[in-house]
Amino acid sequence: MQNIFFLIFRRMRAPLLALILTYAIAVLGLVLIPGQDAEGNPWRMDFFHAFYFVSFMASTIGFGEIPFEFTNAQRLWVTFSIFFTVVVWLYSIGTLLTLFQDPTFQRALTERRFTAQIRRIRDRFYLICGYGETGSALIQALTDRDQHAVAIDIRQDRVNLLKLENLRQYVPALCADARMPIHLMEAGLKHALCSGVVALTDSNDANLKVAITAKLLHPDIKVICRADSHDIEANMASFGTDYIIDPFDTFAVHLATAIQAPCLNLLQEWLTGREDSELRDPIYPPSEGLWVICGYGRFGKAVYDQLRKEGLELVIVEADPEKTGLPKEHCIRGRGTEAETLQEADIQRAVGLIAGTDHDANNLSIIMTARKLNPDLFVIMRQNRQDNDAIIEALHADMVMHPSAIVANRIRVLLGTPMLHEFLQLLLYQDDRWACELVSRILALVTSHAPDIWEVAFSEETSHAICQSVLEGKAVSLRDVVTDPRNRSKLLQCIPLMMLRNNERVLLPEMDEILHRDDRILFCGSHSAGNRMEWTLQNEHALSYILTGEARPQGLLWRWLKRRERT
Incomplete structure (x- = not known):
């Protein structure tokens, strides 16, 4: 806002001074030129009447001579003042229109509107620096999961393209240099709901500057950076960048995994694939x-x-x-x-x-x-x-390495399902036979498309029914959670991949495992399984049916009818 006022007053200084000077001269002339009243006696106009007359003289042509008819000298001065003030007004209005079209002024207004949009955000969001191929793929994935994002890119055509994208969530975007700390703060770096900063520009130096700025101005925030230079990676790691992704090294590791353990590589691809992606066959380099x-x-x-x-x-x-x-x-x-x-x-x-x-x-x-x-x-x-x-x-190449897709997919996993990232790290310590068995189990759940991946945190907010049962002293097992709430004799089409309890991670936990408050479990399976599991997690009646086999009536009428049946 200060920049806008500064630009207005700097550009309009000369026109405003010209208007003030013109009005002052016109008013002074009417005060000094002698006139006469209705009886023909000498009379001089005071400053109030002179200012009043000059004020409406500049904006209209149908006015009378006040408070008495003017003399020829006064009329001559008014004629001069009319042309004089009209010219100055045209000069002022032209300068004002030029100011509105000035790129600097338009940019200041854009930044002002953008900053206001960021202040109105009421949900957690990620700050994405760079809207190229990687940034667009990441924002698409985040908004598909109903996660919010804010974008910065140095190119206006990319920002315009973002505004035309058909996204599920509105994404505020600013054309600016992300290396400038002021622009990162405008985009919400220090906002209380900013969950992380992702640097995805095509410049290693720019990504490094974003990472440094984010860690200095918001030390507790999660910072994820793209880098394709080992020197830059070491520099980023030196000041605590949380995740550094090199697409070339990442693919090279995938290739080595495919050579050593094809099933393990296939399992990674299935679990990290988009929900609408088709299951591909294993490859054998x-x-x-x-x-x-x-x-x-x-x-x-x-x-x-x-x-x-x-x-x-x-x-x-x-x-x-x-x-x-x-x-x-x-x-x-x-x-x-x-x-x-x-x-x-x-x-x-x-x-x-x-x-x-x-x-x-x-x-x-x-x-x-x-x-x-x-x-x-x-x-x-x-x-x-x-x-x-x-x-x-x-x-029809056997393998395709697309750097932008690799980085976007890796970050999508980090931001969308953090437990999956941990699970994939632990997979590297398993043998190929273990991976092949898990692939066979997943293939029995889904047929042609990649499985859904979701996390369940057993907290009051996300698993009210489970937490309430635990507080009442009822034992709830993992098998109860994966039981179909519509038919307790069947299990949902899902597999618990990993359980996190007190910083201890258990791969493929047993179904008889008793759940504790604050446990976290990573599941994979069909889309319908995740939706049905929500009933078990949040609805006390659905959980009661699974635990007891009795569907308790809900509502006063059904309870009354149930009591009558018993009597």
Whole structure:
């Protein structure tokens, strides 16, 4: 608001001074020029009548001469004042219209409206810095879960695109540089309901600045950052950034997991997939033989390190090895789009190909050329732009690495179901046989789409019926929670994945486990199972039916009829 007033007074200073001076001269002239009254006696207009006359003279043309008819001298002065004041008014109004169209003034008004919207927020929200492919996917996922978000992006076209999105929740957005602390505070960094800050810009330095600002101005807030440089990651970690996500390292770990434990990798994909995503079959990347990696940038180095740990034979194809650095394995200079380069890399003998450059057209060309030389290749492609989905899907690559989708999916899990993130970390300590058994159990619950994932916290707010029964001394087991409230002889189509009690985590807890207050349980299953479980958690009558097998009547009439039956 101070900026708006400052801009108004700075721009309107000259027009206002001109108006004041014009009115002062016009009033002074009417006071000094002698006139005469109705009887022809000399008379001078006082300052009050002169100011009154000049005031309505500037805004109308149908007025009379007050309080007596003017002399010729007075009429001459009024004529001069009319043209003089009209010119000054046109100058003032033109300056005011120019001010309203000024980009700086419009930006100040936009920031003022945006700040007012943030102050009116009454629900917890996440501050998303960067509305590119990653930010748009994350905000879509958050709003689908009825979570609130606020967005900042330095490009106005992205902010305009956000306003056109068909989202379930309204998302306030501001075109501003997130590196500036003032803009983060305008977006609600210090708001009491701000649950976290997510830095997703395409600049490592900008993400680092956002993380530093958030931790300094709001130390207790959760900060999640995207980074694709190990140096930046170390810098972020040094001052307590909660989660740092590198899409290239993340995919490289997934690839290594798929080689070592295909079922474990499949389980991770099913549990982290969107609710409407289809279940995919397990993939089996070759664990022996030659792999050709085209592109030795950030992505190429990440997968190179992981595959080298697996003991695989590797050949690197890089157009500018002096810029990216030379690998320890054999390196061939070239883009990989030419058959000669791939043949030099011994593509006919290779079992796997990674097209990992930062150009989608080159990656497509690499894969198509390589398949002509070796149709049996296991193909991994790096996708850089989301708008290339159609042609990349038509390519039918075995694995696709899309950095924005990986980061958005990881953050969606962190913000939407934090227990799932912990469960996935514990999965890495399980063997593939354990994962295969769990995959079979999940497949029995859902047929074609990924299972729903939800958390249950046994608190008064979210599980009133359970907590009330525990306070009354009634034992409620995990089996009771997963029992169908419409038919107690059946269980809901869901699986308890993990139980959290007193900071202790139990994978696949037993059904006979007695629940305690403040326990937290992670479930996966069908969408209907989660909805029906809500009845058991909140409705005392539904829980009583599950525990006793008796459907107690509700309402005075039904209770009276029940008593009559007993008598």
